[in-house]
Amino acid sequence: MGWPYHLLDLTHEQKHERRLLLDRYGIYAQLSALIPILAYQLYRLGVWVYSERKRSKASYSAIPSSPTLKRSRASTAGNFASKWRSTVWWLEGELATGWSSRGQFIAAGVWTSWLLFLCVQNTGEDYLHITKRFGVVAASQFPVHYMLSMKSQYSPLAFVFRSSHEQLNAWHRISGRIIHFLLLCHAVWYVNYFVQAGVVKKRLSDPVVIVGIIAFLLLNIIATTSLELVRRWSYRVFFVLHLMIGLWMLPLLFFHASALRVYVIEALVLFLFDIACRNLDTVTGFATVTMVPHTKLIKLKVPIPASKIRRFQAKPGQHVYLSIPPASRPLLSSSPWIHDFLFNPFTVAEVSPTDITLVLRTLRGPTTKALGGLAQLSKATPPIKIEGPLGCSQRFPNFAANYDRVLLVAGGVGSTFILPIYLNTREQMAAEGKSLDHVKLVWSMRSAAEAIWAVDSERKHAIAEDKNIKIFLTRSQADDQEHPDKSIPVDGSVELDELQWTEEPVEATGGRDRPDLGKIVDETFRHGNAERVAVLVCGPKQMARELRGHVGKWVEKGRDVYFHNESFGW
Numbered sequence: 001m002g003w004p005y006h007l008l009d010l011t012h013e014q015k016h017e018r019r020l021l022l023d024r025y026g027i028y029a030q031l032s033a034l035i036p037i038l039a040y041q042l043y044r045l046g047v048w049v050y051s052e053r054k055r056s057k058a059s060y061s062a063i064p065s066s067p068t069l070k071r072s073r074a075s076t077a078g079n080f081a082s083k084w085r086s087t088v089w090w091l092e093g094e095l096a097t098g099w100s101s102r103g104q105f106i107a108a109g110v111w112t113s114w115l116l117f118l119c120v121q122n123t124g125e126d127y128l129h130i131t132k133r134f135g136v137v138a139a140s141q142f143p144v145h146y147m148l149s150m151k152s153q154y155s156p157l158a159f160v161f162r163s164s165h166e167q168l169n170a171w172h173r174i175s176g177r178i179i180h181f182l183l184l185c186h187a188v189w190y191v192n193y194f195v196q197a198g199v200v201k202k203r204l205s206d207p208v209v210i211v212g213i214i215a216f217l218l219l220n221i222i223a224t225t226s227l228e229l230v231r232r233w234s235y236r237v238f239f240v241l242h243l244m245i246g247l248w249m250l251p252l253l254f255f256h257a258s259a260l261r262v263y264v265i266e267a268l269v270l271f272l273f274d275i276a277c278r279n280l281d282t283v284t285g286f287a288t289v290t291m292v293p294h295t296k297l298i299k300l301k302v303p304i305p306a307s308k309i310r311r312f313q314a315k316p317g318q319h320v321y322l323s324i325p326p327a328s329r330p331l332l333s334s335s336p337w338i339h340d341f342l343f344n345p346f347t348v349a350e351v352s353p354t355d356i357t358l359v360l361r362t363l364r365g366p367t368t369k370a371l372g373g374l375a376q377l378s379k380a381t382p383p384i385k386i387e388g389p390l391g392c393s394q395r396f397p398n399f400a401a402n403y404d405r406v407l408l409v410a411g412g413v414g415s416t417f418i419l420p421i422y423l424n425t426r427e428q429m430a431a432e433g434k435s436l437d438h439v440k441l442v443w444s445m446r447s448a449a450e451a452i453w454a455v456d457s458e459r460k461h462a463i464a465e466d467k468n469i470k471i472f473l474t475r476s477q478a479d480d481q482e483h484p485d486k487s488i489p490v491d492g493s494v495e496l497d498e499l500q501w502t503e504e505p506v507e508a509t510g511g512r513d514r515p516d517l518g519k520i521v522d523e524t525f526r527h528g529n530a531e532r533v534a535v536l537v538c539g540p541k542q543m544a545r546e547l548r549g550h551v552g553k554w555v556e557k558g559r560d561v562y563f564h565n566e567s568f569g570w
């Protein structure tokens with residue numbers, strides 16, 4: 001079989017026909033985003049029907065070991081549900097250490113194949129048709145791509161997928177790679193055409209082509225600076241370029257080809273809508289910023305208007321985006337303007353009737369550095385901008401009502417997420433009339449200093465006297481000697497100052513070694529085969545990965561598990 005595509009000399013009518021097909025396939029590609037949306041709604045409906053039927057059958061006997069529940073587990077539907085859970089668990093696992101999940105790879109493969117099909121279908125032998133088709137199909141994905149990056153609480157995709165912006169962000173990255181691949185095909189096929197037709201010089205002076213080349217170069221800059229390597233090197237470089245180029249791209253595409261304009265306008269409207277909603281959801285409060293003694297932690301108390309505080313109180317474990325307005329920026333900074341582009345996520349560690357408290361590590365970046373400077377001004381109450389609350393914890397189920405046991409694992413500053421959830425789940429358990437011993441908290445930290453932010457508050461006694469909280473203090477003298485200058489990790493563990501305690505603020509109730517996560521998980525699950533267990537973790541990546549591995553063994557045995565890993569970086 002020979003190469004199917006050729007440079008054809010088309011009549012005016014044939015060109016018109018090609019134009020219509022290009023438009024039609026662009027619309028098909030865009031509308032096909034409805035397929036996963038509808039599939040997900042059907043899936044949710046199926047889950048709801050299944051759980052309602054199960055609930056009505058088991059309603060007279062909610063005891064996990066009851067004969068009714070045992071029979072229902074052994075039934076065909078019970079077996080299917082257990083296999084389904086194992087499959088979902090497998091799909092949610094990393095393809096390889098540090099990579100995206102298997103499910104995301106499979107979805108990306110399926111979506112790319114579908115879009116490639118739309119690029120090829122009905123193009124006949126016309127080389128220029130398939131070349132243009134790559135461009136139109138890629139551009140048709142722009143609105144969904146921008147929608148996946150929306151952070152406002154009114155993000156349509158967060159609503160239909162019952163998701164949150166940080167979860168959608170993973171799909172935004174995948175969609176970006178697919179668009180990049182299609183536009184790469186578009187550009188390469190066009191360049192080949194210019195060479196084959198001997199029109200390189202002529203076409204390279206055409207404004208439409210020049211605009212296309214600039215847009216393609218910018219796209220490559222976005223793709224390169226989005227790599228994890230660059231994001232780790234400088235989040236600012238990634239973020240500022242991403243924002244600026246993402247915006248410049250739209251007018252360039254608008255002038256590159258008229259067929260793309262509808263997609264450009266849709267993407268721009270979504271972008272502006274997101275910015276407007278986010279601005280409306282941002283408040284400025286005069287914050288109290290203090291250093292937590294002997295640590296590199298800062299405690300930030302920000303007043304929140306009464307009209308908004310209820311949203312913070314509604315769910316524990318939410319986060320906010322913090323930015324530093326001009327009045328609070330360091331005077332000696334060489335680039336104070338950088339803060340116009342920065343907003344950093346921090347978990348709400350405490351909520352009172354009037355304000356929220358954040359606990360954050362000072363790292364080497366501009367935001368935490370500037371806050372570190374503000375913490376030195378003991379009497380100042382600098383204005384700080386707070387956007388939110390946001391986060392997937394808004395959609396967490398009621399753990400006490402839906403699960404028999406809850407295991408919470410925190411590493412270092414990950415406790416800002418886990419501790420409020422622990423306290424809230426205890427309240428829920430009490431309200432449900434269940435034993436408080438069914439909620440366990442494992443909190444691992446290098447030094448007791450990391451817990452000061454929690455124990456110097458009203459919670460002090462609750463934490464000290466609670467036998468369901470196991471604290472592991474893992475820093476040894478050998479550790480300090482081996483790693484005196486260890487760089488500060490960004491994923492949940494905390495580096496602390498040298499410190500001599502007269503009395504440690506918390507006791508090592510779990511021990512002075514790392515927690516044996518395998519043993520802790522097994523103890524949680526061994527109470528009964530029918531028990532549903534929720535496991536939540538926030539801490540260093542390695543800890544979350546290890547915990548997931550141990551929990552996975554129980555999922556494979558058919559156990560019904562809710563697992564959430566809150567990551568402090570994406």
Ligand SMILES: Cc1cc2nc3c(=O)[nH]c(=O)nc-3n(C[C@H](O)[C@H](O)[C@H](O)COP(=O)(O)OP(=O)(O)OC[C@H]3O[C@@H](n4cnc5c(N)ncnc54)[C@H](O)[C@@H]3O)c2cc1C
Pocket residue numbers: 166231232234235236319343344345346347348359360361362363364365366367368369413416417490567568569570
């Ligand atoms: C949901 C969430 C909750 C968090 N909660 C806490 C907390 O309670 N306490 C705490 O100490 N740290 C928390 N972090 C980590 C915290 O955001 C970073 O440590 C902080 O932004 C670093 O700021 P910087 O100015 O020092 O450095 P930068 O150079 O600005 O950033 C360093 C790293 O922080 C992360 N980061 C910065 N800005 C963003 C952003 N807009 N979106 C996503 N990631 C970003 C990136 O991983 C980046 O590489 C949380 C992170 C996330 C994603």
